Amino acid sequence: MERFLWMLAVSAYSVLVLEAVAGADPWPAIVTGAVFTALVVAGWWLLPGRSRGWWAGYVLVQIGLGLVMFGAAHALWGGTLLLIVLVVQVAELLPLGVAVAVALVVPFGHAGMELGKGLREGVGMLVAALMALVVTRLLRRERQTRLALVRAHGQLAELATAEERNRVARDIHDGLGHYLTTVQMQVRAGRALLGRDPQRADAVLAQAEEQAKQALSEVRRSVSALRAPRLPLPDRVERLARETSQSGLPTTSLARGACRALPAEVEEALFRAAQEGLTNVRRHAQATQVQVLLQYDPAEVRVVVGDDGCGDAPGPSGGFGLTGLRERVTGLGGTVVLDSVPGQGSTLTVTAPA
Structure with a gap:
């Protein structure tokens, strides 16, 4: 929404300039329109998290400046579009009551016109x-x-995972605990009989051995329940891209090459690379779209996360997440490369031997 509003404001100002230069005295409209547009862009940093005093001051300044700009632009399309941009911005960032008040005030820019024309134009702007x-x-x-x-x-x-863990814990307590208690009692009885009745002691110890086997089976069953089946890496990356798209950032995933089983630590490192790359894009890139590429080559596999965002150069450490990712991948003999081009986006490439 922020990027869209910037584009809308700049486009509206461009229309205002084109209309103004066709008139006799364009500079008042051009200058007031430029200041108004700059404040619209700056409002995305000035308004969020501020007090009501900031809101009121910003809205009053923009309405006053907007009406002056509208008059200087002779109530043409450029001035109208810029006032509509203000309504959109206030509706996005401020409470509904403030947005309604701004929408009701902006049509008063037509107050200086001839009554009939001013009323028609004002109602049209209000709508x-x-x-x-x-x-x-x-x-x-x-x-x-x-x-x-x-x-x-x-x-x-998370709730489903917690419930499953609680169920397994109850199974371990009720099942394995029962078996171990029985084994303990049988071993104790066998030791007591060992000196005076070896045959009976052997039978008791045999029962303890059988109980121990059942306890081991119980452990294996519980561990198997804890090990939920894991999707193949391309499916995990695709699901991650889908979740990122659902959060508001359009994301596509693409897998190339022959998909094959990877060592668990390599697969986890590549998945964490895709996850960290998408997290950084959401936090810092101001991107409109992202692509995640999973490339299987004969001797290595790599993950590439590319965006069309601002492309700011990373800091010397790259952040804790990127530093941890680099340590993880380097330990496997792989590489992490982050390329950024200001205004064009960033590309994170993580390669691991496989």
Whole structure:
């Protein structure tokens, strides 16, 4: 939404400039429009987390400046679009009441016109502003609902895991505990009989041995229950990409080459590489799309996470996550390379021998 609003604001300002230069005195509209557009962009950093005083000050300044800009632009399309951008921004970042107030105020830019024309133009802008407000709020609610569903899905998965562990713990306590208690009693009885009745002691110890075998079977069954079946690496990466898309960042996954079984530590390192790469993109890249490539070559396998974000150069350490990933992969004899091109995006390439 942030990137979309920037593009919308710049496009609206471009329309304003084109309209202004066709008139006799373009500079008042160009200058006020530039300041208004700059404040719209800066509002994404100024408003979130601020107090109501900040909100009120920003909205009042933008409404006043917007009405001046609208008049300087002679109420043409460029000025109208910039005022609608303000409504969209306030509807996205501030409470609904503030957004409604802004939508009701912006049509007053037509107050200086001839009554009939001003009324028609004002009503038209009011309808456009209210429609922009409603659509923005609906999109905001849909995005919040999607994120809540993703979080709820994760919580349900954790709850199911906890319940399964509790069940296995109860099975171990009730089953294995019973067998071990029985074995202990039988060994104790066998030792007591060993001196005076070796034949009977042997029978008791044989029963203890049988109970011990059953206890071992119980342990193996419980351990098998704990080891949930693991999906192949391409399926795990695809599911990770799908979950990232559901959180609001369009992500695709692609597997190339002949998929084959990998050592557990190599597979885990490559999966963690994809996970860390997508996490960094969500946090820092301001990207609109991401692609995860899983490439199987004869002697190695690599994961490539590429985005179209801001491409800021990484710091000297690359962050704790990237540092830990590098240590994990280097220990396996692999490599981690992060390439960034400002304004074009970043590519994380992790290669491991296989």
